[in-house]
Amino acid sequence: SxxxxxxxxxxxxxxGLAFLRDGNATQALEPFQRGAEINGxxxxxxxxxxxxxxxxxxxxDAVAYLEEAQNRFPxxxxxxxxxxxxxxxxxxxxxxxxxxxxxxxxxPDNGAFRYNYGALLLQAERYDEAIVQLQRATELDPTNSDAxxxxxxxxxxxxxxxxxxxxxxxxxxxxxxxxxxRNVNLETSLGPLMEAKTLSAGTPDEAGVCDALFxxxxxxxxxxxxxxxxxxxxxxxD
Numbered sequence: 001s002x003x004x005x006x007x008x009x010x011x012x013x014x015x016g017l018a019f020l021r022d023g024n025a026t027q028a029l030e031p032f033q034r035g036a037e038i039n040g041x042x043x044x045x046x047x048x049x050x051x052x053x054x055x056x057x058x059x060x061d062a063v064a065y066l067e068e069a070q071n072r073f074p075x076x077x078x079x080x081x082x083x084x085x086x087x088x089x090x091x092x093x094x095x096x097x098x099x100x101x102x103x104x105x106x107x108p109d110n111g112a113f114r115y116n117y118g119a120l121l122l123q124a125e126r127y128d129e130a131i132v133q134l135q136r137a138t139e140l141d142p143t144n145s146d147a148x149x150x151x152x153x154x155x156x157x158x159x160x161x162x163x164x165x166x167x168x169x170x171x172x173x174x175x176x177x178x179x180x181x182r183n184v185n186l187e188t189s190l191g192p193l194m195e196a197k198t199l200s201a202g203t204p205d206e207a208g209v210c211d212a213l214f215x216x217x218x219x220x221x222x223x224x225x226x227x228x229x230x231x232x233x234x235x236x237x238d
Contacts, residue, residue, distance in 0.1 A: 002031065009035040009045060016048060025055035043073040050082050059090035081112070088120060096120055111140030115147045122150055127158040138192065145199035148192040149209055155189035156216060186216050197229075207234055 001011030012035030019028035032049040039045060046069040053062035066083035073079055080103065087096035100117035107113060118133030134151040137144060159182045166178035193213050200206045210232035217226035230237045 152193035
């Protein structure tokens with residue numbers, strides 16, 4: 001098709017999609033790029049070319065291209081979402097966070113935006129802020145096991161930070177207060193982690209959730225509960 005009708009974008013779009021479905025993002029780049037060059041007014045081709053740059057591990061190139069594409073198609077949600085992913089994958093965390101703030105202001109009930117923003121905040125060790133976003137993500141999409149898992153992880157990491165502060169202070173009362181706060185956060189992490197376990201049951205993700213639960217139960221001294229998830233986590237209690 002591309003040989004018989006080289007000025008038609010349909011052949012390039014179909015060829016690129018075929019390569020993508022075959023798991024070959026690198027080979028999909030050329031037809032998508034050519035199609036986008038032929039018709040710069042087609043947001044579908046712009047989206048797929050940007051997406052393929054991301055899949056081909058060219059996140060920096062994807063950022064540059066998708067920023068330009070977003071200016072051409074300011075209302076296209078797919079291009080906007082792919083640009084946010086490209087920011088994250090290229091290591092531009094601060095820029096990605098800034099963009100997610102803007103995106104959520106426009107679409108406050110977008111569960112995917114809330115989840116991705118929360119995951120970024122978790123990565124940036126901004127745990128209190130991450131908890132707010134991930135909690136909202138679970139409310140907007142109660143079937144998102146990753147959102148529940150990351151919410152539990154945010155509470156766990158906050159507990160670890162409190163424990164570190166407790167170990168570094170010489171004030172006994174302050175240390176005890178910090179340990180109490182740590183335990184509260186560990187206990188709070190159990191709810192979302194248990195929900196994540198239920199939602200991920202029978203999938204490869206379940207073992208990771210069980211491992212997180214095992215670590216929380218162990219830190220809280222709940223030996224029986226830890227034994228209950230040990231097998232699922234792949235941990236021997238012998």
